[in-house]
Amino acid sequence: MSKNGRGKLLNLIRNEYRDAVDQRNLLIIPTVEIFRKSGSHTLVIENVPEMENTLIPDPSVQWEFISIIDYIKKTIGLSFSSP
Numbered sequence: 001m002s003k004n005g006r007g008k009l010l011n012l013i014r015n016e017y018r019d020a021v022d023q024r025n026l027l028i029i030p031t032v033e034i035f036r037k038s039g040s041h042t043l044v045i046e047n048v049p050e051m052e053n054t055l056i057p058d059p060s061v062q063w064e065f066i067s068i069i070d071y072i073k074k075t076i077g078l079s080f081s082s083p
Contacts, residue, residue: 025056028068032075
């Protein structure tokens with residue numbers, strides 16, 4: 001989600017040297033699932049500004065994308081809060 005090297009990354013994607021979906025961003029999916037199954041009441045994740053702009057494939061809707069923040073809200077529910 002870093003802004004560093006964004007231009008280089010976009011060129012690699014355009015030239016098909018890199019996948020448009022960065023697999024590292026998908027780590028939020030198992031993180032949220034583990035949290036939900038654990039029965040815990042608090043999940044602390046660093047809220048970096050690019051989370052709102054980073055899209056991941058929505059696991060519940062094939063061929064649709066969702067921002068990481070919206071995915072967390074949708075999966076965890078109304079208990080999600082952001083400073």
